[in-house]
Amino acid sequence: MEIKTASFITSLADYHQDDPINLPQLAVVGRSNVGKSTLINTLCNRKKLCKTSSKPGKTRLINVFLINELFHLVDLPGYGFAKVDKAEKRRWGLMMDRYFQESTHLFHVLHLVDIRHEPTQDDIDMNTYFRQMNIPFTVICTKADKISRGARMKHIAPICRSLLVQPWELIPFSSEDGSGRDKLLETIGTLIDEEMNPQEVE
Numbered sequence: 001m002e003i004k005t006a007s008f009i010t011s012l013a014d015y016h017q018d019d020p021i022n023l024p025q026l027a028v029v030g031r032s033n034v035g036k037s038t039l040i041n042t043l044c045n046r047k048k049l050c051k052t053s054s055k056p057g058k059t060r061l062i063n064v065f066l067i068n069e070l071f072h073l074v075d076l077p078g079y080g081f082a083k084v085d086k087a088e089k090r091r092w093g094l095m096m097d098r099y100f101q102e103s104t105h106l107f108h109v110l111h112l113v114d115i116r117h118e119p120t121q122d123d124i125d126m127n128t129y130f131r132q133m134n135i136p137f138t139v140i141c142t143k144a145d146k147i148s149r150g151a152r153m154k155h156i157a158p159i160c161r162s163l164l165v166q167p168w169e170l171i172p173f174s175s176e177d178g179s180g181r182d183k184l185l186e187t188i189g190t191l192i193d194e195e196m197n198p199q200e201v202e
């Protein structure tokens, strides 16, 4: 698919079922600083649609974007930021729980992990949560430009082991050189078609 229009809709400090977001939702989840906001900007071909930061832990809000007047892209607050205290972590957990339990329009999650590192316990916990909640997800390995193409498999293998996915199921992605962008857009297009026309899918 092509993204023709993208606009910012709202920032929510918390999620409630009766919020006026009633289109299919694709959520972007991952550690702080993994590249969630940058990925959204890259997909939409927009530099500043979504605020990015070199300092982790800035996004504490659920940011909602409208894509092609068709679906919502949801930038969720990141996890795994070492410097937040227990109360903040608890607040994050409650916020995420509420989102995943109440967002009846959520159809898929993009789970972002850094291609350079083995998934952290937080990454594994998040992934286990999606499985337990029966939330379909795709693992995206961000910052693929930081390693050579030849070294990709070496980095992907431990990610596959930790998150129990097959190498062909995940998408290496780079906002620097655009790799993975077409594949991800194609994947999203297929998911949207399935969501909109379920009877056409076997």
Ligand SMILES: Nc1nc2c(ncn2[C@@H]2O[C@H](COP(=O)(O)OP(=O)(O)O)[C@@H](O)[C@H]2O)c(=O)[nH]1
Binding pocket: 030, 031, 032, 033, 034, 035, 036, 037, 038, 039, 051, 052, 053, 054, 056, 057, 059, 078, 142, 143, 144, 145, 146, 173, 174, 175, 176
């Ligand atoms: N080299 C490289 N840097 C990236 C990439 N994606 C994000 N970054 C950088 O990583 C930092 C965090 O990105 P951001 O999108 O704000 O992460 P978020 O906290 O997950 O939303 C920023 O300095 C980005 O420029 C990428 O694909 N390649």
Ligand SMILES: [Mg+2]
Binding pocket: 036, 037, 038, 051, 052, 053, 059
């Ligand atoms: Mg962000």
